[in-house]
Amino acid sequence: MAKWGEGDPRWIVEERPDGTNVNNWHWVEKNATNWSKDRLKELLTGVVVEDDKFFCELKEVTSIEGEASANNRKAKLIFFYEFVIKGEWSGKLKDGDKKIKGKFEIPNLSEENDADEIDFNVTVSKDSDEAYKLKEFLRKTGLGVIRQKMAEYLNDLKNEYSKGVILPTKGAQQQQQTQAQTNSATNKAREEMNKLVIDSKASKPLGVKIHTKKIVGKEEFKCRAEDLYRALTDVKLVQAFSASPAEMEVEKGGRFSLLHGNITGEFVELIPNQKLVQRWRVKSWPDAHYSTVTFEFDEKDDCTVLNYTQTGVPDSEYEKTKEGWIINYWNRMKQVLGFGSSIF
Structure with missing residues (x-):
């Protein structure tokens, strides 16, 4: 003791x-x-x-x-x-x-x-x-x-x-x-x-310059442009293919939150079945930093081609973000929503 x-x-x-x-x-x-x-x-x-x-x-x-x-x-x-x-x-x-x-x-x-x-x-x-x-x-x-x-x-x-x-x-x-x-x-x-x-009245941004890259991609879906547009804007379909909660205000300036809040942003431009533009960020990115994602829908006779670009992706997040679109969006949409097989 x-x-x-x-x-x-x-x-x-x-x-x-x-x-x-x-x-x-x-x-x-x-x-x-x-x-x-x-x-x-x-x-x-x-x-x-x-x-x-x-x-x-x-x-x-x-x-x-x-x-x-x-x-x-x-x-x-x-x-x-x-x-x-x-x-x-x-x-x-x-x-x-x-x-x-x-x-x-x-x-x-x-x-x-x-x-x-x-x-x-x-x-x-x-x-x-x-x-x-x-x-x-x-x-x-x-x-x-x-x-x-x-x-x-x-x-x-x-x-x-x-x-x-x-x-x-x-x-x-x-x-x-x-x-x-x-x-x-x-x-x-x-x-x-x-x-x-x-402070919304601040005249100059704070912080250091963030070096960014641009993602350019093209994906083919066996569905109509209308169906693909809905898959990106209808909260029920988004929740279905992402298998997680989602919140969406589908209007210009409307906010959205996906994958348990890990992806957030707002709608900038909406042209049904033709074009969709979003301010888009991942939670782990530097505070208040957003990228701009543009989706363009091109309906063919037997499929719809989605052309997408994303500007403002932080250098360190480039590969992860590029891979994330394929794994968490396109592959899941084809598998869960049936966009990998023809429905025409």
Whole structure:
């Protein structure tokens, strides 16, 4: 038996003021789900997004699905959180009286995404020119506001649930105070960086130049151009051939998310059965970097030829991306949707 005060520090009970979870060696978990849901509702309800032409307000958070927890293992704090947030909004053009209503969704609030990677999807209850303009304003301008709110939630979560998870060891009070001051400074710096990243009025891009390449390809499918176009724009068909969840707003400026959120982007141009242009990125790419993908459909007597180009692919991702189109798109579409055999 070791002498008093000696031996494996994990078992030196007297070194801890309360004699429990010595040196924070054991796993400690605190459930933060209910607190998180309340805080998220508080942060989002009543948020106003406006300029001299448009006024929008997030009226209500209707559902928050997911969970959050704070964990300590070997004196290291680890936060787990994953939420899908849905709600309702309303707004109007400032020079009009018609009130527009719709729904919003934040689909990917999780520890896997930084604040500036969080998506904000917006839909309207009834289509009209006014509704489209208002929806696009809320989606684009509101994205920065939502990301700021989510960054605020993450900061509050870490501050609130750091208390009592890592317990003090002997003589560690001064160290904890110093660490708290460091964390506070770090959080402030992180908030400022988030503001820089999402500032829509920034006149110059931040970061280093990304060297890119261009992918040019051609693929033949045993189907009509109409069927192939639908396979790339119909969410049910996309989910079928990708065997994973997908979200799509098939309209100019509409957002899409495929393969569990690993591929995201928006529709730039849609000419049914002829041409499709997308802003397109993989989650692992440098932050806020998008490529441009153009699909052109050429229907023949016995097949449809798809000519596709992708510009802006990071050099380091070129081979992986080129191979990904073949494996995750074309081969899967031919196999699952039957586009590898003639249906004429």
